Amino acid sequence: MFTGIIEELGAVTAWEPTADAARITVRAPLAASDASHGDSISVSGVCLTVVDQGADWFTADVMAETIAMSTLGGVVVGQQVNLERAAQVGDRLGGHIVQGHIDGTATVLSIENGSAWRVVRFSLAPDVAALVARKGSIAVDGVSLTVSAVGADWFEVSLIPETLTATTLGARTVGESVNIETDIVARHVERMLQFNERTLS
16 A cells, blocks of 8 residues: 655666566665565556565566556656555555556646646546546545546646656646546445445346
């Protein structure tokens, strides 16, 4: 489990595709400092398992489904990624509960710059639209954010200066894709409602 509070910006140093998967290596001095084989690290919102590590890097396997559903399939060497180590019992929950199990990707539709802040509008797929609510939580590339506005096929977030500088979101441009994960509570409520509908019918 993660909280959506990014700990550091890592840099992809290797992407090695195989027949039906890939292996990614990321330079990450903080995340790798106490990483062990089998640990979970969120890479731009995607939960990956450490299979090898050094003093300032770690390597993880990326399955075919993850490549298809996320932006990781398009990473290039040198690209920055948001990193967060798994939360520990007793940690402060500064963001919200993030699993690292993304729902898919969204596209940056527009960017509105303020004096110090930025409002970004993203596309919203029909299959997750009901799970996104105004003032609710959403993870974008692993960053815990509050939905400031939402429509039938879009949602907006307001980015403060800290988010713009401490995460990759400050470099996103119109047309680029990001990973999104809706709130786990909303997912479970939707699932329970589906079962209730079946029972009533």
